[in-house]
Amino acid sequence: MPQLTLVQAINSALDQEMARDPRVVCLGEDVGLNGGVFRVTEGLQKKYGADRVIDTPLSESGIMGSSIGLAMGGMRPIPEIQFEGFMGPAYDQLVNHAARFRNRTRGSMTVPLTVRVPWGGGIHAPEFHSDSPEAIYIHNPGLKVLCPSTPSDAKGLLLAAIRDPDPVIFFEPKRVYRSFREEVSDEDYTIPIGKAKLVSEGADITVITWGAMVFQCLEALDKHVPEDASVELIDLRTLHPMDTDAFIESVNKTGRAVVVQEAPKTCGLASEITTIIQEHCFLNLKAPVQRVCGFDVVMPYAKLELDYLPDAKRIAEAIMQTLAY
Amino acid sequence: MMSTTPAPINPSSSAPAGEGLYAITSSRVHMPGQNGNGTAKREAGKPRPSDALPNATLIKWLRDMILIREFENRCAQAYQQAKIGGFCHLYIGQEALAVGTINSLNHDDPIVTAYRDHGHALARGMSARACMAEMFGKSAGCAKGKGGSMHMFDKPNWNFGGHGIVGAQTPLGAGLAFAAKYELEVMKRSVDGGPAKKKVALAYLGDGALNQGALHEAMNLAGLWGLPVIFVVENNRYSMGTAIERGTTMAHDLKQKAVAYGMEGVHIDGMDIRNIYDEFKPLVDRCRENSRPAFVDLLTYRYQGHSMSDPQKYRAKDEVEMFKSRDSIALLEQHLLTERKCVTEADVDKIVAECKAIAADSADFAESAPIPAAEELFSDVYAEIVPNLSPAATYVHGEKNPLL
Numbered sequence: 001m002p003q004l005t006l007v008q009a010i011n012s013a014l015d016q017e018m019a020r021d022p023r024v025v026c027l028g029e030d031v032g033l034n035g036g037v038f039r040v041t042e043g044l045q046k047k048y049g050a051d052r053v054i055d056t057p058l059s060e061s062g063i064m065g066s067s068i069g070l071a072m073g074g075m076r077p078i079p080e081i082q083f084e085g086f087m088g089p090a091y092d093q094l095v096n097h098a099a100r101f102r103n104r105t106r107g108s109m110t111v112p113l114t115v116r117v118p119w120g121g122g123i124h125a126p127e128f129h130s131d132s133p134e135a136i137y138i139h140n141p142g143l144k145v146l147c148p149s150t151p152s153d154a155k156g157l158l159l160a161a162i163r164d165p166d167p168v169i170f171f172e173p174k175r176v177y178r179s180f181r182e183e184v185s186d187e188d189y190t191i192p193i194g195k196a197k198l199v200s201e202g203a204d205i206t207v208i209t210w211g212a213m214v215f216q217c218l219e220a221l222d223k224h225v226p227e228d229a230s231v232e233l234i235d236l237r238t239l240h241p242m243d244t245d246a247f248i249e250s251v252n253k254t255g256r257a258v259v260v261q262e263a264p265k266t267c268g269l270a271s272e273i274t275t276i277i278q279e280h281c282f283l284n285l286k287a288p289v290q291r292v293c294g295f296d297v298v299m300p301y302a303k304l305e306l307d308y309l310p311d312a313k314r315i316a317e318a319i320m321q322t323l324a325y
Numbered sequence: 326m327m328s329t330t331p332a333p334i335n336p337s338s339s340a341p342a343g344e345g346l347y348a349i350t351s352s353r354v355h356m357p358g359q360n361g362n363g364t365a366k367r368e369a370g371k372p373r374p375s376d377a378l379p380n381a382t383l384i385k386w387l388r389d390m391i392l393i394r395e396f397e398n399r400c401a402q403a404y405q406q407a408k409i410g411g412f413c414h415l416y417i418g419q420e421a422l423a424v425g426t427i428n429s430l431n432h433d434d435p436i437v438t439a440y441r442d443h444g445h446a447l448a449r450g451m452s453a454r455a456c457m458a459e460m461f462g463k464s465a466g467c468a469k470g471k472g473g474s475m476h477m478f479d480k481p482n483w484n485f486g487g488h489g490i491v492g493a494q495t496p497l498g499a500g501l502a503f504a505a506k507y508e509l510e511v512m513k514r515s516v517d518g519g520p521a522k523k524k525v526a527l528a529y530l531g532d533g534a535l536n537q538g539a540l541h542e543a544m545n546l547a548g549l550w551g552l553p554v555i556f557v558v559e560n561n562r563y564s565m566g567t568a569i570e571r572g573t574t575m576a577h578d579l580k581q582k583a584v585a586y587g588m589e590g591v592h593i594d595g596m597d598i599r600n601i602y603d604e605f606k607p608l609v610d611r612c613r614e615n616s617r618p619a620f621v622d623l624l625t626y627r628y629q630g631h632s633m634s635d636p637q638k639y640r641a642k643d644e645v646e647m648f649k650s651r652d653s654i655a656l657l658e659q660h661l662l663t664e665r666k667c668v669t670e671a672d673v674d675k676i677v678a679e680c681k682a683i684a685a686d687s688a689d690f691a692e693s694a695p696i697p698a699a700e701e702l703f704s705d706v707y708a709e710i711v712p713n714l715s716p717a718a719t720y721v722h723g724e725k726n727p728l729l
Contacts (some may be wrong), residue, residue, distance in 0.1 A: 022511070022512050023512070023516060048550030049511075051507070052419045052511060054550075056546070057542075057545060057546070057549065059542040059545065059546065060538045061493075061496060061542050062496050062499070062539070062543055062545065062546045065495070065496020065497055065499070065500060065542070065543060066497075066499045066500035066503055066543070066546055067495065067500060067588060068496070068497055068500055069437075069485075069497040069498065069499060069500015069501040069502075069503060069504065069526075070500045070501075070503050070504045070507070071498065071500075071506070072485055072497065073435065073503070073504020073505065073507075073508075073516075074504055074508075074515075074516030074517070075499065075507060075516070076502050086658065089538070092490060092493055092539070093493065093496065093539075096489075096490050096493065097488075097490075097493065097497065101486075102705050102706065102707070102708070103471060103705045103706055104468055104471065104472045104476050104478065104486070105468055105472075105476075105478040105480070105486070106467075106468050106469040106471065106705055106707075107704070107705040108478065109478060109480055109485065109486075110708070129358045141706050142706055142707070144707070161402070163709075165708040166707050166708055186357060201659060241596045241707070250330070262464045302356065
């Protein structure tokens with residue numbers, strides 16, 4: 001099996017699906033000739049032609065709206081929005097159209113599109129190039145929201161997303177794009193949407209996270225948490241519909257939980273997870289659930305970025321405090 | 326200081342007198358035929374394409390327009406009786422536009438429109454019953470009573486919806502045209518396996534949508550990619566209560582907006598359905614044949630308010646009367662009675678009576694149709710019920726949460 005980065009794994013999934021399904025169309029700003037702002041679509045235009053890997057103008061509302069029209073017309077469009085912060089102009093189309101047409105048409109019209117969006121901080125870019133707006137989209141019924149953290153998960157989840165009958169937002173953690181390689185199967189495989197991954201098994205505390213924060217949590221366990229603490233780490237992978245069973249069962253077992261997210265603390269997905277835990281695990285809890293999050297500030301530029309993002313030390317502190325409660 | 330020269334407030338000072346279908350002077354409007362400035366610059370005696378159509382076709386148009394008017398009259402009544410919730414935007418006055426443009430298409434040419442959508446739905450073949458039941462919020466409606474007045478979708482009739490966000494439907498129209506072009510040029514077959522066809526999509530919009538960004542993005546993409554989509558401006562001169570020249574640049578000559586996007590732009594008098602067909606059908610044929618977009622300023626007028634609760638302070642009664650004097654139904658009726666001599670007054674009365682009966686039946690049907698079951702709350706949000714959609718669905722552990 002080849003060793004691939006996250007970027008290469010996503011490229012490989014797109015390549016395989018374009019070869020398999022002629023309805024698949026990639027479109028976005030510079031996705032063709034230039035291979036995308038992060039080179040995720042590198043080589044695809046050369047292979048599949050400018051009719052299927054389409055360079056668009058800077059026009060997010062038009063990209064999203066015409067992708068929805070393409071999907072309603074029977075295609076499987078994969079629009080790329082260059083950075084998560086550029087989703088603003090496309091928000092109306094995504095939320096008022098893509099998310100709701102199934103409901104509004106009694107299921108007779110659906111919007112099977114997959115929006116690929118480079119997501120999150122850690123690359124020293126300023127605001128709206130480093131935000132994590134997943135909660136905004138999770139809050140809107142009708143959208144599925146994914147955020148894989150590893151190359152092999154990314155490939156399997158992207159293939160599942162493209163084949164899914166509903167609109168999917170596929171957030172790609174930029175910080176992980178080229179941070180490591182792992183073996184990714186050449187085969188055509190999917191990972192079911194809505195299933196979390198148990199990264200490490202443990203008995204004393206459950207840590208729940210997604211995206212690039214998985215690796216901050218692993219670093220915390222590796223460097224800052226004593227070995228005798230038995231930590232269960234869950235990578236959600238799908239943020240909506242969320243695998244609540246996975247963490248409810250885990251927290252009912254461990255009695256302790258820490259939730260880690262990049263986004264600002266208030267009204268983030270961590271808040272929702274915390275609430276679900278208290279609804280379902282209340283009598284088994286040994287300590288209050290802690291959230292380790294970004295702060296309620298605008299995502300800062302380069303030199304302050306690491307002061308904003310949760311890091312291994314902050315995560316470890318929360319774990320130790322929760323264990324000692 | 327602005328470096329550019331602002332467009333003149335009074336377009337008549339920049340436009341040569343008589344240019345454009347409406348020569349606007351302050352807030353007054355002169356109709357073609359009154360001042361001899363119509364768009365249908367036809368050579369005297371030259372046959373009109375619609376003249377070649379059989380009588381039955383024009384009688385069908387008349388019937389379709391009368392049905393829309395009678396249906397809308399019944400809607401108004403139902404709204405006043407509080408049978409219809411929320412908002413209701415009537416199409417009365419604009420009937421020729423939907424009927425004329427839709428009858429210039431093939432049945433499988435996709436359309437999208439905005440929230441004033443009952444006329445398009447009926448003209449495209451939706452049953453009056455499904456349309457009315459939708460407005461009543463009943464499960465027999467075209468969207469199970471979950472969409473309401475602004476959301477008339479009808480897949481078998483290639484109607485991709487009424488849409489409530491002003492202008493946001495226009496990129497969908499571009500996308501539908503894109504899908505058709507993709508079938509033809511890339512897949513070389515339709516998605517369901519049949520032969521690909523040359524299609525044209527219509528994206529209707531009101532004049533209020535002219536100033537929404539989504540339209541300009543859609544027009545740019547359509548021009549850039551050669552998408553066979555026609556942006557049809559249903560120019561009834563008001564975006565709610567704001568007259569077009571108060572909110573839109575170049576209101577006296579909207580077709581200029583097409584120039585910047587590299588597409589053909591035309592003005593058409595939308596009160597005369599024969600004129601719509603004569604001008605619009607050849608345009609549809611050109612767009613279909615050449616895979617090109619176009620932009621049409623179709624001039625029309627709504628007799629009722631923007632919605633059912635509109636004091637209409639923004640226009641004078643005599644303006645409304647002036648348009649009513651060129652009512653599209655009366656115009657066609659007159660043509661059929663006196664020029665084609667293919668119907669009698671009694672025939673027309675019979676059509677009106679039949680349409681009134683269909684409208685009345687649709688309201689009776691809607692009234693007696695069942696309300697959606699409470700479980701419908703959870704249907705059609707996703708392809709499958711997701712665990713956290715319904716509180717009931719999350720109790721997978723068999724423990725009832727005492728707080729809920």
